[in-house]
Amino acid sequence: MIGTTAPLAVAAAAATAAARAVDLRQEVAALQARAEWRQLLADLGAAPGGPSVADLLQRAAAAAAAAAGQAEAQGSVGGVGSGGDAGSTSRLAEVVQQVAWEKLHTGDWYAVAVVWRDAYAAACILAAAAGLPGGSGRPAQGGIGAAAAEEAGAAAASSAAAEAAALGAALGALEGRRAKRPRLAAGSAEAADAALLPPGSLGPRGSPVAAADLPSLEAFWQSHMSAETPVVISGAMEGWPAVRRWADPAYLVTVAGPRTVPVEVGEHYLADQWGQQLMTLQRFAAAAEPGGSQQAQRGYLAQHPLFDQIPALAGDIREPPYCCLGDGEVQSINAWFGPAGTVTPLHTDPHHNLLCQAVGRKYVRLYSPACTTAMYPHAEGMHTNSGRVDVDAPDLERFPLFAAARFQDCVLEAGQMLYIPRGWWHYVKSTTVSFSVSYWWK
Ligand SMILES: O=C(O)CCC(=O)C(=O)O
Numbered sequence: 088m089i090g091t092t093a094p095l096a097v098a099a100a101a102a103t104a105a106a107r108a109v110d111l112r113q114e115v116a117a118l119q120a121r122a123e124w125r126q127l128l129a130d131l132g133a134a135p136g137g138p139s140v141a142d143l144l145q146r147a148a149a150a151a152a153a154a155a156g157q158a159e160a161q162g163s164v165g166g167v168g169s170g171g172d173a174g175s176t177s178r179l180a181e182v183v184q185q186v187a188w189e190k191l192h193t194g195d196w197y198a199v200a201v202v203w204r205d206a207y208a209a210a211c212i213l214a215a216a217a218g219l220p221g222g223s224g225r226p227a228q229g230g231i232g233a234a235a236a237e238e239a240g241a242a243a244a245s246s247a248a249a250e251a252a253a254l255g256a257a258l259g260a261l262e263g264r265r266a267k268r269p270r271l272a273a274g275s276a277e278a279a280d281a282a283l284l285p286p287g288s289l290g291p292r293g294s295p296v297a298a299a300d301l302p303s304l305e306a307f308w309q310s311h312m313s314a315e316t317p318v319v320i321s322g323a324m325e326g327w328p329a330v331r332r333w334a335d336p337a338y339l340v341t342v343a344g345p346r347t348v349p350v351e352v353g354e355h356y357l358a359d360q361w362g363q364q365l366m367t368l369q370r371f372a373a374a375a376e377p378g379g380s381q382q383a384q385r386g387y388l389a390q391h392p393l394f395d396q397i398p399a400l401a402g403d404i405r406e407p408p409y410c411c412l413g414d415g416e417v418q419s420i421n422a423w424f425g426p427a428g429t430v431t432p433l434h435t436d437p438h439h440n441l442l443c444q445a446v447g448r449k450y451v452r453l454y455s456p457a458c459t460t461a462m463y464p465h466a467e468g469m470h471t472n473s474g475r476v477d478v479d480a481p482d483l484e485r486f487p488l489f490a491a492a493r494f495q496d497c498v499l500e501a502g503q504m505l506y507i508p509r510g511w512w513h514y515v516k517s518t519t520v521s522f523s524v525s526y527w528w529k
Pocket of ligand 1: 515
């Protein structure tokens with residue numbers, strides 16, 4: 088009960104908290120009555136490691152309901168967050184969160200049972216309920232009376248301010264990361280690569296490919312896959328051991344040095360004097376280093392299903408979750424490994440593509456399907472999906488429409504992946520030793 092000398096605002100806050108406690112008790116009771124809740128407990132009961140988690144969830148929900156009952160009876164500003172039951176709710180919910188989190192982050196994402204997502208969500212709801220009204224997940228100080236009410240109010244306000252400050256700092260950091268780089272900044276890695284870039288690259292004739300930091304599946308679907316627009320995705324290769332391991336040629340040699348791989352030799356696959364050679368990965372990796380013979384010959388281990396051939400290397404890569412969209416059927420996973428200067432000429436593919444950069448940098452230029460005429464595709468033969476224009480030295484007398492075609496371009500860095508929508512024309516040139524992995528899916 089609130090003391091009669093309590094200021095009106097504090098009395099109002101206490102009344103609001105008590106009303107929230109009533110709401111919450113009803114919410115928790117409703118949660119427990121729902122068919123989904125029962126289903127969740129049943130599914131957990133059948134999942135490996137799930138029965139004890141089902142038990143913890145039930146106890147957390149019961150403690151939340153009891154705490155809401157106490158708070159309602161006391162008219163406490165602590166809401167569900169006051170008293171021992173709130174503490175139990177929060178501790179039990181935290182354990183469930185931790186167990187579910189472990190399950191969600193172990194193994195391949197698609198192999199994790201859906202029940203662990205639901206268990207995690209339910210635990211978050213209960214943990215949030217335990218922390219009302221501060222929302223910190225910890226029981227708020229408080230009880231009866233103006234002083235306690237004021238203290239609770241001040242604590243909530245300062246915790247809210249701290250949360251806002253932390254959020255502001257996080258957003259600031261994100262904005263900083265997203266800040267647009269000047270195109271070809273002097274002294275940058277891009278500037279160092281500039282000698283290798285085809286004319287017009289990263290300049291006003293093109294525009295930068297959109298960038299996104301670890302977009303959600305929904306955002307990726309809405310803004311890129313269904314909209315058929317390319318995007319450079321950062322932050323989605325954090326779990327790839329390849330990014331760290333493959334930068335060291337000695338690692339590749341240790342894992343797969345004696346294995347024989349097909350290497351394309353020549354300017355690119357449309358050029359005269361182009362051919363293929365078989366050699367060991369060890370020999371190719373050594374010669375692909377700067378100044379090595381493969382750089383001079385433009386040797387390229389290109390579009391090769393290396394991970395079927397050498398499963399030990401497949402353990403270093405992770406299928407991007409975005410590949411589950413659409414029909415969600417990955418058609419092929421290919422390796423692209425070579426020295427600086429390898430070229431894949433303008434072409435289109437009938438698949439969605441995520442080109443994942445594990446090592447080094449690549450320049451990529453993209454033209455939408457609307458530009459097909461300006462790409463001057465080969466009319467017949469094996470290469471009707473390839474353009475006749477040489478992007479490095481375009482013959483504008485023969486191919487005049489090419490000059491006006493608008494494009495998007497980027498330099499893909501290690502740890503980034505580029506989404507190339509189905510049917511988009513792309514030209515790719517490595518500007519350093521480079522190792523990429525492409526995922527093609529329907
Ligand atoms: O990385 C490359 O050289 C070409 C990649 C490509 O064309 C593709 O993934 O479709």
